Amino acid sequence: MPTVFRFFSILPLALLHGLGALLGWVVFLASPTYRRRFLAHAAQAGYGFVQVHAAVAHAGRMVAEAPRLWLQPQPPRCQVLGADSVDQAYAGGRGVVFLTPHIGSFELSVQQVAQQWAPAHGPITILYRPARQAWLARLMQTVRNRPGIVAVPTTLQGVRQMIKALRRGEAVGLLPDQVPPEGQGLWAPFFGRPAYTMTLAARLVQQTGAAVVLVRCERLAWGRGYRLHMQALELPLPESLELAVAQINAAMERLIRSSPQQYLWGYARYKQPRGQVSPAAEGGA
Template identity: 75%
Template sequence: MPSLFRLISRLPLPLLHALGAVLGWCAFLASPTYRRRFLANAAQAGYSFAQVRAAVAHAGRMAAEAPRLWLHPRLPHCTVQGAECVEQAWVAGRGIVFLTPHIGCFEMSVQQGARLWAGAHGPFTILYRPARQPWLARLMETARSRPGIVAVPTSLQGVRQMLKSLRRGQAVGLLPDQVPPAGLGLWAPFFGRPAYTMTLAARLVQQTGAAVILARCERLPWGRGYQLRLQPLQAPLAAELEPAVAQINTAMEALIRQSPQQYLWGYARYKQPRGLPQAAPEGAA
């Protein structure tokens, strides 16, 4: 299997994106569970299937492009919009917490950031969840620790390493719409429905005074590469944990609405971690 991944990584990006689009539609048509979740999540955000049908193909492109991004020695073409907000944070001597939802090519977001700034400001630290298959776990650990990137596991040790990086004025990257294990999150609104949401992003900022930069890396048509769009959080993060978590969810919603056709609507965003009581519906006493 690792050999197959390496073979796929050598294919040109336009071909990978074309194959991925087919893969995405095959998965959508073959899995009723995935299809229902995709449609329900999009409807929760106020979108009809016609408005987000392109996201079906983009989910497949995400899978197809992964070997290319993990293993190819050269990164694809990527332009950057909004880099000045990152430069301003570096000038102020602050660490940076980059936040991106499951949209577009979030793998490319951190790789492009590291390519631009790791040389001058130190490596970017990211969390990853080790795969269950030993061969894939080894591959992911090696592949995600690209030049300028330090990948740490989702453990207490990994969190401590992220804190150290921020206190040194370096950067970390997180997907705050990833559902955390029970005990590591709070119920907070996401497109009007309670979703169990990680507290880690807010805690990192509150404990280190880091700047928050929102990132969205869009795929360009016909496999021409990517465009990374960066912007600061509109207002300082709340000092209290619960409103800070809700504020981050609101920021993620805004990013998704900027490019709903590339969001991973099939992700189980509203799943309930084991052993966790279900949240009360919005508006309940």
């Protein structure tokens, strides 16, 4: 499998995205479970299939471009919009928390931040969950720890490393729409439905006073590269953890609505961790 990864890593981006689009549609048509979840999540946000059908191909493109992003030393061409908001965030001296949902090329967003700001402000620290396959775990550990990026495991020690990084004035990156393990989240609205939501992003900001920058990495057509959109969080997070988590969810919703054709609607966002009962389920009991 690593040989296959290396082969795909040298293919032109346009070809990878073409193959990925085909892969996305094959999976969508072949998997009733995935298809139902995709359509249900899009409908929950108020979108019909016609409005978001392009997201089927983009999900495949995300998979196909991974070898290129992981194994090539330099990231592909990426235009950065809103860099001044990042400069202002670093100028505060309390670190920066970059937040992005599962949209576009979120993998590239980390690499671009590292390339542009790590030389002056130190690396960006990200969490990763080790893969079950030994070869993939070794590969991910190697490729995630690129110059300017420090990947730490999803453990208490990893969280402590993120806090230390912020207190040094460095940055961390998170996907706050990722479903956390049992006991590490709260139920909060996401497109009008309760979703078990991580508290880590809000806790990091509340404990360190770090600035928050919202990120969306747009995938351009025909392999022409990417466009990274960056903006500061409009309002400071409140002291209440519940309200802070809800505010982050609302910010993720706005990012997704800015480009719903590139969101991973098939992601199991409303998954119910073992031992956790959603408020909706309790109300219907």
